[in-house]
Amino acid sequence: MLEYLEAQSYELSLRKVMSYKLMLTLLIMTSKAFSSEYDLAQMQQGDLLGRYLSIYQNSEDPLSSTKAFEIYRQGGFTRNHSDRPNFGASTDEYWAAIELVNGDEQRSIIIENDHGIIDYYDVYLIDASGIRSILEAGDQQAFSNRYLKIRTMNAQVILPPGKSTVLFRSQGESTNYLSLKVWDEAPYEEAMRWDFLLIGLLIGAHIVMIVYNAILAISMRDAVYWSYVVCVSLNLLLHISAINFGQFLGFHLFGFETYSNHIQLVLIDLIIISSIIFSWLFLDMKHSKFRSFTLLAKMICTVSLINIFVNNLWSVPLTSIMVMLSSAALIPLVVSLGLLRYFKEGYQPALVFLCAWGTYLLGSAGYLFVSLGVVESNAFFYWGQFVGGAAEVSLFSIALGIRFSYTKKKNASKIAALNEELNQINRGLEEKVQVRTQEVQDILTHIHQGIFTTSDGLTIDQKYSAYLETLLGCKALGGRALTDVLLNDSNLSSDQVDQLKTALSMALGEESLAFDINNHLLPDKLDFKNPEGRQLMMELDWNPLIKDDVVDRILVAIRDMTEKHEMQKQIDQKGREIELIRQLIDVKPERFSQFRKVFSDMMSAIDPIVEHQIITHDDIRSTFISYHTLKGVSRSLDLRQLSTVIHDAETLLVRWRDEGKAQDPEELRLAHQRIHDMFQEYIEINDHRLGRVVDHRFIQVSRELVLRVIEGVEALGRLPDVLDDDMLSLKKYYYKTPEDIVYEQLDSIRDIAEQLGKPLPKIHYVNHNFGLSPQAAEIFEKVLVHLIRNSLAHGLETGNERISRGKAERGEITISLSETSKVLTIHYCDDGRGISLKEIQERAQKLGVALPSHASHQEVVELLFTSGFSTQKEANNVAGRGVGLDAVRSFLNDISSAIGVELRSLPHYPDRFGLDFVMSFQSECYHRLASEGISQVGAA
Numbered sequence: 058m059l060e061y062l063e064a065q066s067y068e069l070s071l072r073k074v075m076s077y078k079l080m081l082t083l084l085i086m087t088s089k090a091f092s093s094e095y096d097l098a099q100m101q102q103g104d105l106l107g108r109y110l111s112i113y114q115n116s117e118d119p120l121s122s123t124k125a126f127e128i129y130r131q132g133g134f135t136r137n138h139s140d141r142p143n144f145g146a147s148t149d150e151y152w153a154a155i156e157l158v159n160g161d162e163q164r165s166i167i168i169e170n171d172h173g174i175i176d177y178y179d180v181y182l183i184d185a186s187g188i189r190s191i192l193e194a195g196d197q198q199a200f201s202n203r204y205l206k207i208r209t210m211n212a213q214v215i216l217p218p219g220k221s222t223v224l225f226r227s228q229g230e231s232t233n234y235l236s237l238k239v240w241d242e243a244p245y246e247e248a249m250r251w252d253f254l255l256i257g258l259l260i261g262a263h264i265v266m267i268v269y270n271a272i273l274a275i276s277m278r279d280a281v282y283w284s285y286v287v288c289v290s291l292n293l294l295l296h297i298s299a300i301n302f303g304q305f306l307g308f309h310l311f312g313f314e315t316y317s318n319h320i321q322l323v324l325i326d327l328i329i330i331s332s333i334i335f336s337w338l339f340l341d342m343k344h345s346k347f348r349s350f351t352l353l354a355k356m357i358c359t360v361s362l363i364n365i366f367v368n369n370l371w372s373v374p375l376t377s378i379m380v381m382l383s384s385a386a387l388i389p390l391v392v393s394l395g396l397l398r399y400f401k402e403g404y405q406p407a408l409v410f411l412c413a414w415g416t417y418l419l420g421s422a423g424y425l426f427v428s429l430g431v432v433e434s435n436a437f438f439y440w441g442q443f444v445g446g447a448a449e450v451s452l453f454s455i456a457l458g459i460r461f462s463y464t465k466k467k468n469a470s471k472i473a474a475l476n477e478e479l480n481q482i483n484r485g486l487e488e489k490v491q492v493r494t495q496e497v498q499d500i501l502t503h504i505h506q507g508i509f510t511t512s513d514g515l516t517i518d519q520k521y522s523a524y525l526e527t528l529l530g531c532k533a534l535g536g537r538a539l540t541d542v543l544l545n546d547s548n549l550s551s552d553q554v555d556q557l558k559t560a561l562s563m564a565l566g567e568e569s570l571a572f573d574i575n576n577h578l579l580p581d582k583l584d585f586k587n588p589e590g591r592q593l594m595m596e597l598d599w600n601p602l603i604k605d606d607v608v609d610r611i612l613v614a615i616r617d618m619t620e621k622h623e624m625q626k627q628i629d630q631k632g633r634e635i636e637l638i639r640q641l642i643d644v645k646p647e648r649f650s651q652f653r654k655v656f657s658d659m660m661s662a663i664d665p666i667v668e669h670q671i672i673t674h675d676d677i678r679s680t681f682i683s684y685h686t687l688k689g690v691s692r693s694l695d696l697r698q699l700s701t702v703i704h705d706a707e708t709l710l711v712r713w714r715d716e717g718k719a720q721d722p723e724e725l726r727l728a729h730q731r732i733h734d735m736f737q738e739y740i741e742i743n744d745h746r747l748g749r750v751v752d753h754r755f756i757q758v759s760r761e762l763v764l765r766v767i768e769g770v771e772a773l774g775r776l777p778d779v780l781d782d783d784m785l786s787l788k789k790y791y792y793k794t795p796e797d798i799v800y801e802q803l804d805s806i807r808d809i810a811e812q813l814g815k816p817l818p819k820i821h822y823v824n825h826n827f828g829l830s831p832q833a834a835e836i837f838e839k840v841l842v843h844l845i846r847n848s849l850a851h852g853l854e855t856g857n858e859r860i861s862r863g864k865a866e867r868g869e870i871t872i873s874l875s876e877t878s879k880v881l882t883i884h885y886c887d888d889g890r891g892i893s894l895k896e897i898q899e900r901a902q903k904l905g906v907a908l909p910s911h912a913s914h915q916e917v918v919e920l921l922f923t924s925g926f927s928t929q930k931e932a933n934n935v936a937g938r939g940v941g942l943d944a945v946r947s948f949l950n951d952i953s954s955a956i957g958v959e960l961r962s963l964p965h966y967p968d969r970f971g972l973d974f975v976m977s978f979q980s981e982c983y984h985r986l987a988s989e990g991i992s993q994v995g996a997a
Contacts (some may be wrong), residue, residue: 094109094156094157094158094220095109095155095156095157095158095239096158097157097158097159097160097164097166097216097239098158098160100166100239102240102241102244102245102248103238103239103240103244103248104238104239105140105141105236105237105238106155106168106237106238106239107137107139107140107141107142107235107236107237108137108138108139108140109155109156110137110142110153110154110155110225110235110237111129111134111135111136111137111153111154111155112134112135112136112137112142112151112152112153113125113128113129113133113134113135113151113152113153113154114144114147114149114150114151115149115150115151115152116149116150119150119228120150120152122179122181122188122190122224122226123188125152125224125226126154126181126183126188126222126224128152129152129154129222129224134152134153134154137153141172141234141235141236142234142235143234144227144233144234145232145233145234146231146232146233146374146377147233148228148229148230148374149228150226150227150228151226151227151228151233151235152224152225152226152227153224153225153227153235153237154222154223154224154225155222155223155225155237156220156221156222157214157216157220157221157222157223158219158220159216159217159218159219159220159221160218161218162218163215163216163217163218164215164216165213165214165215165216165241165242166213166214166216166239166240166241166242167204167205167211167212167213167214167239167240167241167242167245168180168211168212168214168223168237168238168239168240169209169210169211169237169238169239169240169245170194170209170210170211170225170235170236170237170238171209171236171238172232172234172235172236174196174229174231174232174298174299174301174321175195175196175210175227175228175229175232175233176195176196176197176228176229176230176231177193177195177197177198177226177227177228177229178192178193178194178195178198178210178225178226178227179192179193179194179225179226180192180212180214180223180224180225180226181223181224181225181226182214182216182221182222182223182224183221183222183223183224184216184217184219184221184222185217185219186217188224191212191213191214191223192204192210192211192212194210194212195210195229196229196301196304196315196316196317197315197316198314198315199314199315200304200305200307200308200313200314200315201308201314205245205246205249206305206308206309207249207253207305208252208256208300208301208302208304208305209249209252209301210301211245213242225237230373230374231321231373231377256300256302259296260293260297262450262451263289263290263292263293263296263450264293266289266450266451266453266454267286267289267290267293269454270282270285270286270289270454270457271283271286273457274286280338281335281338281339281457281460282457284331284334284335284338284339285335285339285453285454285457287331287335288328288331288332288334288335289450289453291324291327291328291331292328292450294324295321295324295325295328298316298320298321298324299321301316303316303320304316319373319376322364322373322376322377322380323365325380325383325384326361326362326364326365326380326383327361327365329357329358329361329380329383329384329387330358330361330362332387332391333354333357333358333387333390333391335453336390336391336394336395336410337354337394339406339410339453339456339457339460340394340395340398340404340406340407340410341398341404342394342398345397345398345402345404346402347394347397347398347401347402350390350393350394353386353390354390357383357386357387357390360379360382360383360386361383363379364376364379364380364383388414391414392411392414395407395410395411395414396411399411404463405459405463406456406459406460406463409452409455409456409459410453410456412452413448413450413452413453413456416448416452505524506522506524506614506615506616507521507522507524507525507527507528507529507614507615507616507617508521508522508524508525508612508613508614508615509521509522509525509534509612509613510602510610510611510612510613511539511561511610511611511613512565512609512610513562513565515538515539515540515558515561515562516536516537516538516539517534517535517536517537517539517542518535518610519535519536520535521534521535525615528587528593528595528615528617529542529543529585529587530587530588530589531588540554543585544557546585546586546587547583547584547585547586548583548584548585549580549583553580556578557578557579557580559575559578560575560576560578560579561579561611563575564601564608564611565608565609565610565611566607566608566609567607567608568606568607568608569601569603569608571608572601572608572611576599579597579599580597581596581597581598582594582595582596582597582618583595583597592619593617593619594617594618594619594621594622595615595616595617595618596615596616596618597613597614597615597616598613598614598616599611599612599613600612600613600614634742636698637698637738637739637742638742638747640694640695640696640697640698641696641739641742641743641747642747643695644694644695644696648694648801649694649743652690652691652694653740655690655835656687656690656736659683659686659687660683660687660732660733660736662683663680663683663684663729664729666679666680667680667722667725667726667729668726669722670722671722672713672722672725674714677710677713677714678714678924678925680710680725681707681710681711681714682943682944682947684703684706684707684710685707685944686839686842686843686944687703687732688700688703688704688707689805689842689843689846690805690838690839690842691703692805692808692809693801693802693804693805693806693808693842694804694805695804695808696739698735698738699732699735699736699739702728702731702732702735703732705728705731706725706728706729706731706732709724709725709728710725714925788828788984788986791828791830791831791984792827792828792829792830792834792983792984792986793828793829793831793834794822794825794827794828794829794986795822795825795829795837795841795872795874795883796822796825796872798829798834798837798838798841799820799822799841799872801838802838802841802842802845805842805845806818806845806849809845809846809849809850810849813849813850814855815849815853815854815855815856815868816855816856816866816867816868817867818848818849818853818867818868818869818870818887819867819868819869819870820869820870820871820872821869821870821871821872822872822873823871823872823873823874824873824874824875825872825874826874826985826986827874827876827881827983827984827985827986828983828984828986829978829982829983830981830982830983830984832952832982833952833954833978833982833983836948836949836951836952836954837883837976839944839945839948840945840948840949840956840976843942843944843945844885844945844974845870847942848868848870848887848889851889851892852868852887852889852890852891852892852972853868853887853888853889853890854868854889854890862965863965864888864965868887868888868889869887869888870885870886870887871884871885871886871887871888872884872885876985879979879980880977880978880979880980881977881978881980881982881983882975882976882977882978883975883976883977883978884973884974884975884976885973885974885976886961886971886972886973886974887971888971889971890963890965890966890969891963891966891969891970891971891972892918892921892969892970892972893968893969893970894914894917894918894970895968897917897918897920897921898912898917900926900927901920901926904925904926906920906923906926908920914960914970915960918958918960918970918972919958921942921958922942922943922945922946923943924943925943926943949976952978952982953979954976954977954978954979954982955976955977956974956975956976956977957974957975958972958973958974958975959972959973959975960972960973961973
């Protein structure tokens with residue numbers, strides 16, 4: 058703006074020009090910074106500036122620097138909290154601003170953006186003299202604009218004393234993120250020299266592999282080496298392009314100022330095609346029974362060719378999408394072919410082939426996620442693709458060598474087998490058959506057991522039972538070492554194997570007493586893994602064969618006990634099933650059906666959360682509340698196995714919450730899946746084993762239908778007296794009183810009381826002539842779970858303590874209802890020890906919860922509703938997790954209801970206060986079931 062005013066100064070008076078300059082200066086000096094200031098006095102070389110930036114996303118027409126700065130001054134920018142703000146593949150224009158604080162002297166710095174593949178990247182300096190353009194760079198702008206003509210975009214910024222603002226503009230059709238660093242010029246040049254050294258090493262590794270395998274391709278005339286050379290060459294070009302080395306080379310070698318967006322996309326398509334050709338040749342698919350994958354390979358190549366010649370001329374975003382789809386199809390194809398060839402057909406070179414792809418994917422996956430804006434960039438993601446590519450080409454080269462050796466060995470093996478077959482034909486076949494037949498007749502006396510003898514304690518003698526080969530999964534066992542065919546693949550330790558060998562060597566050639574003394578060192582059981590990978594449980598008998606009063610040989614008998622062991626496991630499984638049946642029998646079918654619905658609804662709400670790549674603090678909190686509620690309900694039904702797995706998942710969340718971060722989302726997914734699996738076991742037993750079906754003497758009617766009937770009948774006005782009882786029954790079917798809800802929780806209350814060593818409390822109901830709607834009743838049930846658990850854990854005393862204070866042995870809980878102005882109020886209180894406000898304040902200070910110095914009693918007690926707050930010092934299965942009252946308020950807020958707490962003095966505890974919880978429900982949440990003024994009192 059200043060330049061424009063000065064260029065047109067001949068049309069304006071000097072006074073007017075000075076006025077504009079003064080106004081612009083005041084505008085800049087009074088602008089409000091919405092990002093943290095970066096003090097150059099504290100600068101470290103290569104500092105990342107991302108966390109000091111404020112960001113503005115513009116989806117409309119491009120902004121001028123003046124307009125962008127005005128938006129920033131007015132607070133339109135959003136504070137950034139990441140080191141490298143990542144905008145993904147968005148084509149929007151992004152502006153960033155930072156406040157730089159300089160000392161008393163002018164200072165020159167370098168601001169570098171090491172993410173080079175951005176189409177447009179501009180830098181502006183705003184100080185007292187106005188807005189100045191420092192740099193216009195990017196793939197689509199002149200390379201020569203950069204201060205230092207190197208691969209990363211860099212600008213020299215000369216800062217005046219005091220505070221200055223720097224604006225950045227970034228826009229592109231592919232990836233777009235800012236990786237801004239601040240340097241002094243000399244250290245920056247030194248860092249770039251090391252940068253070029255690393256790039257040179259990586260490029261050199263690729264070139265060495267290319268030249269070496271090109272020589273092999275010429276000398277061996279094998280197409281697979283040529284396909285390797287082409288694939289590696291294309292990968293090298295892609296890596297050079299990805300780190301903006303392509304524009305650097307284009308400028309210095311050919312004078313090109315800009316760099317096309319299409320180059321990387323075309324290279325990826327060519328890499329997909331060359332990778333398929335190389336993989337097909339390397340894995341020798343023409344000799345594989347899985348040749349049917351040819352059609353899929355051709356389809357992927359065809360899509361890539363179309364993408365090269367059609368989409369690149371049409372739309373860069375469309376090309377990017379098609380490239381991602383082709384890549385997504387390529388990876389499963391080549392990996393699947395490698396796995397099938399290795400595991401199904403024993404093609405050994407495929408193992409290193411898979412390792413090579415694994416190293417490449419490790420680097421490429423991170424680069425892809427950064428490009429899509431899924432994760433923030435870092436050094437690993439930045440260099441991962443290039444370094445992974447260098448490792449990949451090296452492993453592929455090794456794999457080619459292994460492939461050559463494997464093919465040579467396989468051919469030699471075939472020739473040797475043919476020679477051996479000819480030699481066997483030339484021998485006396487009839488004599489050999491007779492000898493073998495006689496040996497088999499001797500061994501067949503011991504059938505269905507693996508029986509053999511050993512005369513030296515180390516090898517199997519030539520005569521053994523035929524079943525031994527079946528048992529050990531090996532042929533021609535005679536003369537083979539025990540360690541090779543049995544002991545090395547067992548669960549015996551090396552020390553146990555050595556003791557066995559010693560015991561056998563000491564017994565052979567000695568009197569039988571020597572065998573008896575060392576017999577305890579010979580195992581009678583072991584686990585064995587046969588060559589097919591099957592795990593067997595074996596029993597062994599060791600018996601000395603005496604000749605001339607000494608142990609001549611040792612007879613070993615092996616029995617396969619695997620089936621017996623499996624039968625025992627089945628018996629144990631049946632026992633587990635019987636235990637689950639016992640638990641379900643104690644639960645009424647209707648109650649289990651209600652629980653089943655609540656469980657399914659709450660778990661369905663958790664399912665999307667556990668699939669998040671990053672588990673946030675809010676995710677932990679909401680999931681923990683749901684788990685805590687489900688555990689309480691499960692315990693109330695005595696579904697012990699289910700409550701146990703929920704408790705394990707809850708414990709995991711507690712650990713994450715205490716550590717302040719989630720460690721491994723997969724760990725939560727596994728714990729969540731175990732809950733699903735456990736609950737499914739209960740459902741299978743309930744539905745199929747117990748066969749709980751609907752009683753056909755009754756019909757199922759939806760609650761919505763009952764509600765419509767009630768509202769319709771009441772709209773008719775006065776009813777005959779004979780219908781009053783029927784209407785009351787219908788209302789009670791649809792609406793549930795607090796007494797009904799508490800009754801369903803009595804088993805849980807009894808269990809918790811027993812666990813805490815307290816007598817079962819009495820529960821009084823006052824004016825229970827109101828019923829709650831199904832949704833409100835479901836919420837109130839969850840609320841009661843937490844309130845009653847809190848009463849038992851924190852409020853009510855043990856029986857002896859109550860008697861010592863002049864109270865009745867059993868505690869009392871009172872639930873009273875009243876209606877005012879179409880609002881139902883439910884009061885909940887117990888006659889326990891209450892709570893100490895001093896303890897709350899001390900606990901808040903320990904947990905770092907802010908509290909005014911002169912807080913009122915009400916402000917202090919409101920802390921009980923804070924997430925993670927608990928007055929219990931150690932957590933257990935009942936309380937101490939810091940989730941109860943926080944969950945209660947959350948549940949009630951979901952139905953536009955509320956909860957508060959009132960304090961009352963306690964005669965037995967002068968320094969403590971009783972808590973009266975007051976819940977309010979709107980008119981749509983309840984209904985009057987009986988005439989006004991009727992009150993009833995009950996006790997559990």
